[in-house]
Amino acid sequence: MRETDFVSGFARGLKVIEAFGETTPRLxxxxxxxxxxxxxxxxxxxxxxLAELGYADYDGKFFVLTPKIxxxxxxxLSATPLPHIVQPxxxxxxxxxHQSASASVLDGTEVVYIARASQKRVMSxxxxxxxxxxxxxxxxxxxxxxxxPEDEARALxxxxxxxxxxxxxxxDPAGLMEELARVREEGFAVIDQELELGLCSIAxxxxxxxxxxxxxxxxxAPAASVPAAEMAERYLEPLKGVARLLKSLLR
Amino acid sequence: MRETDFVSGFARGLKVIEAFGETTPRLxxxxxxxxxxxxxxxxxxxxxxLAELGYADYDGKFFVLTPKIxxxxxxxLSATPLPHIVQPxxxxxxxxxHQSASASVLDGTEVVYIARASQKRVMSxxxxxxxxxxxxxxxxxxxxxxxxPEDEARALxxxxxxxxxxxxxxxDPAGLMEELARVREEGFAVIDQELELGLCSIAxxxxxxxxxxxxxxxxxAPAASVPAAEMAERYLEPLKGVARLLKSLLR
DNA sequence: CACAATATGTGCGATATATGAACAAATGTC
DNA sequence: GACATTTGTTCATATATCGCACATATTGTG
Numbered sequence: 001m002r003e004t005d006f007v008s009g010f011a012r013g014l015k016v017i018e019a020f021g022e023t024t025p026r027l028x029x030x031x032x033x034x035x036x037x038x039x040x041x042x043x044x045x046x047x048x049x050l051a052e053l054g055y056a057d058y059d060g061k062f063f064v065l066t067p068k069i070x071x072x073x074x075x076x077l078s079a080t081p082l083p084h085i086v087q088p089x090x091x092x093x094x095x096x097x098h099q100s101a102s103a104s105v106l107d108g109t110e111v112v113y114i115a116r117a118s119q120k121r122v123m124s125x126x127x128x129x130x131x132x133x134x135x136x137x138x139x140x141x142x143x144x145x146x147x148x149p150e151d152e153a154r155a156l157x158x159x160x161x162x163x164x165x166x167x168x169x170x171x172d173p174a175g176l177m178e179e180l181a182r183v184r185e186e187g188f189a190v191i192d193q194e195l196e197l198g199l200c201s202i203a204x205x206x207x208x209x210x211x212x213x214x215x216x217x218x219x220x221a222p223a224a225s226v227p228a229a230e231m232a233e234r235y236l237e238p239l240k241g242v243a244r245l246l247k248s249l250l251r
Numbered sequence: 252m253r254e255t256d257f258v259s260g261f262a263r264g265l266k267v268i269e270a271f272g273e274t275t276p277r278l279x280x281x282x283x284x285x286x287x288x289x290x291x292x293x294x295x296x297x298x299x300x301l302a303e304l305g306y307a308d309y310d311g312k313f314f315v316l317t318p319k320i321x322x323x324x325x326x327x328l329s330a331t332p333l334p335h336i337v338q339p340x341x342x343x344x345x346x347x348x349h350q351s352a353s354a355s356v357l358d359g360t361e362v363v364y365i366a367r368a369s370q371k372r373v374m375s376x377x378x379x380x381x382x383x384x385x386x387x388x389x390x391x392x393x394x395x396x397x398x399x400p401e402d403e404a405r406a407l408x409x410x411x412x413x414x415x416x417x418x419x420x421x422x423d424p425a426g427l428m429e430e431l432a433r434v435r436e437e438g439f440a441v442i443d444q445e446l447e448l449g450l451c452s453i454a455x456x457x458x459x460x461x462x463x464x465x466x467x468x469x470x471x472a473p474a475a476s477v478p479a480a481e482m483a484e485r486y487l488e489p490l491k492g493v494a495r496l497l498k499s500l501l502r
Numbered sequence: 503c504a505c506a507a508t509a510t511g512t513g514c515g516a517t518a519t520a521t522g523a524a525c526a527a528a529t530g531t532c
Numbered sequence: 533g534a535c536a537t538t539t540g541t542t543c544a545t546a547t548a549t550c551g552c553a554c555a556t557a558t559t560g561t562g
Contacts, residue, residue, distance in 0.1 A: 005299045007519075009549070013261030014304065017323050025330035030509055039551050040510075048256045053265065061510095061558095065327045067356050067363040072268050073324020074381040076316040079276035087377045091369075105318050112318045115379075117369065118342075126338045128366075129379050130325040253512090258549075260519070281539055293520060295540075312540095 009046075012038055016046040017055075017069065026062040073130055082215060083114045083129065085249055086206070089242045090117040090217065097238055099221045102127065103206070104140045105214070109160040111141045114215065133195065136160055136176055137169050139203035140216035142189035146180040147205050147213035153180055169194040188236055192228035199223060202231040204239045208250035217242060260297075263289055267297040268306075268320065277313040324381055333466060334365045334380065336500055337457070340493045341368040341468065348489055350472045353378065354457070355391045356465070360411040362392045365466070384446065387411055387427055388420050390454035391467035393440035397431040398456055398464035404431055420445040439487055443479035450474060453482040455490045459501035468493060 019035040020027060027035070033043040047063050050056035056063045077083050086103045094101040094117035104111040110132040118127070127133075135141025136157060145153045154177060162171040170176055183189040188204045203218035219235045226234065270286040271278060278286070284294040298314050301307035307314045328334050337354045345352040345368035355362040361383040369378070378384075386392025387408060396404045405428060413422040421427055434440040439455045454469035470486045477485065 004519075005296050006303060007260045007264060007296050007300045009258045009260030009519080010264030010297055010300050011304055012550095013258060013264065014306070014323070017326050020326040020330040022329040025332065028509075029511095041512085041551065042549085044510075045256050045258050045549080046261055049258045049261050052257060053262055055265070065330055067327065067358045067365065069327040070324045070358075070363055070365075070381040071383075072265070073321045074383070075268050075271040076318065076320040077379065077381060078273040079271040079316055081276065084377060107318045107321075112321055114318065114321075126335060128328065129381070130321040130328060132325070255512095255549075260549080263520095279539075280541095284539095290521060291540075292522080292542090296519080 012036070012042060013046045013049065016043060016050070017065070017072075020065050026064050028062055032063070077114065077129055080114070082250070086215070086217070086246065087115045087117070089246060090115055093117070093217075093219070093238055093242055094119055097219060097235060099219050099226075099235070100127075101217065101219050102140070103215050103217045104138075104144075105216075106135060106141070106144045107132070109135055109156050111135050111138050111144065111216070134160060136162060136171075137165060137191065137194045139189045139191040139201040139218045139220075142180065142183050142191070143203045143205045143216040143218075144213065146183040146189070150177070150180075153177070165195050166193055166197050168192060168197075188232065188239070190228055190231050193223055197223075200226060200228045200231050202235050202239065204236070204243050206243055206250065207247050209248055210251070214250055263287070263293060264297045264300065267294060267301065268316070268323075271316050277315050279313055283314070328365065328380055331365070333501070337466070337468070337497065338366045338368070340497060341366055344368070344468075344470070344489055344493055345370055348470060348486060350470050350477075350486070351378075352468065352470050353391070354466050354468045355389075355395075356467075357386060357392070357395045358383070360386055360407050362386050362389050362395065362467070385411060387413060387422075388416060388442065388445045390440045390442040390452040390469045390471075393431065393434050393442070394454045394456045394467040394469075395464065397434040397440070401428070401431075404428070416446050417444055417448050419443060419448075439483065439490070441479055441482050444474055448474075451477060451479045451482050453486050453490065455487070455494050457494055457501065458498050460499055461502070465501055 015036045016032055019032050029040060029044045029047060032047060033040040036043060047056065051058040051063065054066060055068050056065050090101040090103060098119055100118040102113055102116040104113045113127055113129050113131045115129060116127060135145055145156065157173050157176055164171055170179060188202060190202045192200050199220060200223045201218050201220040203216045205213040206215040206217055208214045217239060219239060266287045267283055270283050280291060280295045280298060283298060284291040287294060298307065302309040302314065305317060306319050307316050341352040341354060349370055351369040353364055353367040355364045364378055364380050364382045366380060367378060384392065386396055396407065408424050408427055415422055421430060439453060441453045443451050450471060451474045452469050452471040454467045456464040457466040457468055459465045468490060470490060
């Protein structure tokens with residue numbers, strides 16, 4: 001790609017949108033400049049553009065994103081067949097096993113939820129399509145990492161901030177690579193309270209009709225009612241069943 | 252705002268993202284140019300920029316959005332307190348009444364789902380945060396339209412493409428305004444299969460601590476098991492209860 | 503209340519981008 | 533397989549944006 005095929009104003013604007021996050025819902029011009037590394041004047045122009053287009057509100061001091069921004073992410077969710085195809089299967093699965101079921105794909109070092117059927121909530125955080133979790137300590141993340149070439153997985157782990165969410169979180173790269181090998185071998189991953197105490201989950205890969213892994217699906221359950229040791233016994237077959245059914249539907 | 256405070260390259264890029272939709276997941280350069288009204292050269296530059304940044308994939312012919320795009324919408328969902336505050340209440344509500352419960356806000360002529368707790372599915376379409384429905388024929392839409400000044404509501408209806416989704420869809424502007432008056436009076440809206448045959452829903456407004464309507468919540472149920480006439484009887488109090496609890500939590 | 507510190511607004515030269523036409527390549531049609 | 537049509541790419545140039553430096557406004561503090 002030639003240099004002139006890149007619209008840096010657009011790239012800068014996207015950076016500005018991403019500056020808004022959980023802990024930073026209201027941002028002043030200088031905040032955005034700091035967060036994005038853009039010049040203040042540039043950040044200001046981008047923010048005013050967002051406001052002008054209705055993607056943000058501006059009270060003269062702070063900018064806040066408006067729901068119009070959701071049109072952008074929704075462009076993906078509604079344009080991509082995967083979420084639509086998977087959702088009804090998740091619904092049925094969740095109802096059968098009386099636990100939440102989700103589907104996700106990888107974006108960099110994170111898994112991104114693309115569909116979800118939730119039963120009563122066990123996690124403290126609220127997951128929905130678009131939500132992100134670090135791949136290394138999520139069951140679907142393990143499955144997706146295991147599906148890629150070893151050196152790529154290793155490279156991704158290297159970029160990841162491997163922190164301990166609970167005392168059980170596996171953060172050692174070598175240990176993680178071993179675990180990935182096991183997941184690749186056995187065809188599923190179980191997470192025992194590595195992300196949040198009291199929460200277990202099990203995931204399997206979703207292959208398309210040509211055998212390529214395109215996503216992962218999982219079931220989450222409270223550790224109190226379903227010990228990690230029982231996860232596979234109870235939920236592996238239902239998950240595998242859904243994966244089998246979906247294989248011919250995905251490309 | 253001065254003219255130079257507008258980054259048109261950014262605005263053009265956002266238009267390009269929105270060109271992707273349910274029926275158009277894969278777009279060639281010329282498609283995007285047509286959909287956005289941009290010059291082909293400009294559309295190409297925006298698309299290549301998206302690809303370069305990892306927001307889109309390009310196979311030399313077609314562009315497809317990647318899950319990275321979800322970061323943008325997620326910036327809103329995670330940055331805005333409302334979805335987080337409301338979600339646990341919806342979860343509890345949905346479990347209590349054994350029906351799906353949702354929250355939404357208005358964006359132009361559409362309601363945008365910002366949180367949802369789904370029980371077994373009754374609708375043919377799959378709703379999730381970010382999903383959109385025309386306001387005029389959705390229960391939450393009626394409530395939100397009723398909350399605004401009459402002439403603004405009338406203006407919005409004028410901009411809306413008032414089509415009949417089912418034989419029961421109310422599409423007459425005068426009739427709709429009357430209905431809005433009724434909703435304003437009674438404090439809730441019931442939709443009887445106007446959007447989809449077999450589906451009823453009831454919605455109430457969500458006020459913040461200063462009495463401003465900031466969102467709406469609803470419950471949807473299959474018409475077969477819950478006739479429209481019973482919707483209010485069964486679900487109005489639970490909805491009102493949630494609205495009361497949330498009032499002091501919202502600003 | 504005055505001063506410092508921080509944040510926002512603005513004009514301008516240098517630089518980057520959009521435009522539309524012209525060309526090349528691919529695709530569809532008969 | 534030749535023609536018509538659509539699509540993608542390139543280029544020169546007119547135009548718009550960037551980032552800097554300075555001006556102004558707001559906020560916090562002793």
